[in-house]
Amino acid sequence: MATVYKTLTNNDTVSTRTLLHEAIPMTGSIVSGTYSDLNIKNYAHGMFQSVYDYPYLSSSANHIFDVTLGYSAKSALSSSTSTQNSKKINIYNQMAQVLMGYDATGSVQRFDEDGDILAGGTKIDSCYFMNFSRLLVKDEIKKGTFQLTLMMSGTAGGHAYPSGNRVLIHDSSASNDFRVNSPAGEYGILQAVNETAGVLGVQNVPVGLIYYQAGIVVLSGSVFLSATKGGRISATDGSAIMDTLEPTVGAARNMTQMMTGSSITGSADALRRRIYNIQFNNTTELNSTIYFCRINHNDYNYSSNPTYMSGSKIRVKNTRSDAPSSYITTVGLYSADNELLAVAKVSEPLKKDPTNELTLRVRLDY
Amino acid sequence: MAFLDNSGDIILDAVLTDTGRMRLARADGSFKIVKFALGDDEINYENYNLNHASGSSYYDLEVLQTPILEAFTNNSSLMKSKLISMSRNDLLYLPVLKWNQTLSNTASNASGSMLVAVDTSTEAAFAGGKGTNRIDGLIYGASRKSPYRIRVDQGIDAVDSGQNAIISPASALDADLVETQYMIQIDNRFGNIRSVNDSLASVSFVDDDNIASYYFSLGTDLEIVKENTSRKAGAPDQVIAGPRGTICEFQIQSSLELNTSNFLFQQLGSRLNMYKNDGKTVATVYYIDSTVRIQGATTGYSLDLPVRFIKLV
Numbered sequence: 302m303a304t305v306y307k308t309l310t311n312n313d314t315v316s317t318r319t320l321l322h323e324a325i326p327m328t329g330s331i332v333s334g335t336y337s338d339l340n341i342k343n344y345a346h347g348m349f350q351s352v353y354d355y356p357y358l359s360s361s362a363n364h365i366f367d368v369t370l371g372y373s374a375k376s377a378l379s380s381s382t383s384t385q386n387s388k389k390i391n392i393y394n395q396m397a398q399v400l401m402g403y404d405a406t407g408s409v410q411r412f413d414e415d416g417d418i419l420a421g422g423t424k425i426d427s428c429y430f431m432n433f434s435r436l437l438v439k440d441e442i443k444k445g446t447f448q449l450t451l452m453m454s455g456t457a458g459g460h461a462y463p464s465g466n467r468v469l470i471h472d473s474s475a476s477n478d479f480r481v482n483s484p485a486g487e488y489g490i491l492q493a494v495n496e497t498a499g500v501l502g503v504q505n506v507p508v509g510l511i512y513y514q515a516g517i518v519v520l521s522g523s524v525f526l527s528a529t530k531g532g533r534i535s536a537t538d539g540s541a542i543m544d545t546l547e548p549t550v551g552a553a554r555n556m557t558q559m560m561t562g563s564s565i566t567g568s569a570d571a572l573r574r575r576i577y578n579i580q581f582n583n584t585t586e587l588n589s590t591i592y593f594c595r596i597n598h599n600d601y602n603y604s605s606n607p608t609y610m611s612g613s614k615i616r617v618k619n620t621r622s623d624a625p626s627s628y629i630t631t632v633g634l635y636s637a638d639n640e641l642l643a644v645a646k647v648s649e650p651l652k653k654d655p656t657n658e659l660t661l662r663v664r665l666d667y
Numbered sequence: 668m669a670f671l672d673n674s675g676d677i678i679l680d681a682v683l684t685d686t687g688r689m690r691l692a693r694a695d696g697s698f699k700i701v702k703f704a705l706g707d708d709e710i711n712y713e714n715y716n717l718n719h720a721s722g723s724s725y726y727d728l729e730v731l732q733t734p735i736l737e738a739f740t741n742n743s744s745l746m747k748s749k750l751i752s753m754s755r756n757d758l759l760y761l762p763v764l765k766w767n768q769t770l771s772n773t774a775s776n777a778s779g780s781m782l783v784a785v786d787t788s789t790e791a792a793f794a795g796g797k798g799t800n801r802i803d804g805l806i807y808g809a810s811r812k813s814p815y816r817i818r819v820d821q822g823i824d825a826v827d828s829g830q831n832a833i834i835s836p837a838s839a840l841d842a843d844l845v846e847t848q849y850m851i852q853i854d855n856r857f858g859n860i861r862s863v864n865d866s867l868a869s870v871s872f873v874d875d876d877n878i879a880s881y882y883f884s885l886g887t888d889l890e891i892v893k894e895n896t897s898r899k900a901g902a903p904d905q906v907i908a909g910p911r912g913t914i915c916e917f918q919i920q921s922s923l924e925l926n927t928s929n930f931l932f933q934q935l936g937s938r939l940n941m942y943k944n945d946g947k948t949v950a951t952v953y954y955i956d957s958t959v960r961i962q963g964a965t966t967g968y969s970l971d972l973p974v975r976f977i978k979l980v
Contacts, residue, residue, distance in 0.1 A: 305749040305967040306702045605967035606748035608712040613760040613825040616712045631706035633746040641742040642687035648671035648678045
């Protein structure tokens with residue numbers, strides 16, 4: 302009996318899960334300079350700023366991350382005189398309710414510096430948020446791979462790229478030390494170390510949180526403040542100057558002044574200009590089904606290809622006793638109704654004759 | 668699609684077809700892969716050189732050098748020619764499918780295709796011509812009772828240089844070479860399959876490209892699949908020179924959409940002038956050219972037949 306289909310048994314199918322990682326490098330000059338900010342999209346509502354990898358009016362542009370900032374209503378920065386005060390509080394609360402959740406009374410929890418919510422401890426009450434796009438993050442940021450290098454110049458002109466006094470913010474120990482008490486998935490503690498000696502007074506100090514599945518970095522405002530003002534920068538550097546470029550502001554501003562006196566987009570500009578480099582690995586979770594198409598010695602040695610025959614005579618044989626042969630280029634996977642559901646192509650024809658057996662391993666990823 | 672890189676290891680490029688994605692999206696359990704088949708669409712076996720001067724190692728040199736295209740996602744563009752499993756290796760001849768146009772009611776139109784008149788006024792305009800005014804290959808798609816049908820014969824069609832059968836048709840076709848089931852595919856927007864006795868066939872499934880697949884089996888669909896009992900060599904009504912297997916014959920019922928609307932004709936077709944059945948009057952008709960695919964479900968051999976749907980303007 303001639304047949305063209307071969308049934309796949311339970312032993313011919315297996316499901317697997319694979320984690321795939323890609324390195325995502327972002328040079329600081331891309332986010333603040335290369336395209337003269339044509340790749341920066343600001344909105345009329347002024348709640349956040351979007352960063353693209355190319356001028357965003359081009360169809361080639363990809364959204365890479367958003368920047369916004371906010372502070373808690375309990376922060377000392379909160380004041381009716383602060384610029385966009387309610388929007389900054391709203392942003393903080395929105396991010397906190399998604400990333401930190403609620404306490405037993407139903408109140409939104411504030412960001413906790415060490416993730417130990419029950420113990421209380423230091424709260425992050427004023428912070429930047431960097432929301433990375435799913436295009437980059439895919440399923441999640443790989444733990445222990447995030448690195449953000451900031452330029453912490455103490456001078457007003459220090460925003461030029463590159464500049465010295467760099468601080469590396471990373472989650473180096475997160476691969477085996479992360480928190481799971483967030484409604485948004487796993488998160489790690491970001492720590493700062495000197496990349497340029499002397500910028501930070503103390504090394505490995507917590508300066509933020511990174512939410513791996515959400516793809517969001519919460520960067521504490523303390524990283525831009527001198528130790529004398531409750532921040533992390535050593536006294537010798539004073540307060541880091543955040544920016545001088547905001548058009549409405551004549552003088553250089555430090556972090557506290559930015560938080561209270563600048564708009565969200567102005568403050569986002571300031572952060573972008575302090576970014577020297579961002580790097581992380583993303584993770585894609587591949588769920589695969591592997592079909593083992595087992596081709597025995599007496600399977601598929603003939604073809605229904607119209608060129609296989611001349612008249613009805615098989616071209617690849619001279620006599621009846623010659624072995625038949627065929628050449629495999631395609632594997633079709635079918636439903637019970639013979640509907641072609643998936644197809645696989647081999648990169649070169651595979652010769653099939655009665656002297657060989659093959660197992661073609663077709664993997665479908667979902 | 669580009670060619671696959673064949674400079675290194677053999678790689679397998681796998682994708683879901685559009686039908687596969689549609690089934691998956693339905694989330695009704697209809698995406699279930701239960702079997703596989705192998706194809707050799709790109710291979711031209713005419714490049715297999717049994718007389719290569721350098722010996723048998725070189726017979727398939729050109730075949731093995733064939734570059735392979737990346738997988739298409741259109742399910743109807745792939746697996747056109749399937750590989751066949753046979754329990755024996757001593758076959759020198761394989762059966763084929765051939766369009767039988769030798770009978771007066773199976774002959775195609777002068778255009779080379781079968782015509783399907785999609786409404787009764789078109790039938791009335793072109794059917795019933797006598798002598799030289801007769802329009803061959805005109806299937807009545809609307810009113811039925813059509814004298815014309817499509818007939819495909821199966822068997823071993825091997826002839827020598829004198830056009831004589833190498834294997835006598837008096838010999839029975841080996842049982843494992845007899846095609847017992849046919850799959851017929853037609854664009855569901857244009858028509859449906861019906862038997863020569865005007866019974867409308869049940870469609871097995873319609874894919875995302877509107878291609879409807881019908882299955883007909885010997886012994887079950889008696890009006891469509893029949894055993895070819897002719898054993899006479901050189902019989903004028905036969906197109907298979909050697910041992911004969913089965914016959915698949917059917918008609919086409921035009922779709923309601925073609926019957927009642929000109930939309931598809933205007934979108935997918937064109938116009939032409941045809942002589943009516945009086946042989947004098949010229950009428951303008953809309954037409955859509957399509958194909959009907961007949962494939963042996965057992966032996967995998969397939970045949971694409973041209974079909975032209977016509978409608979009076």
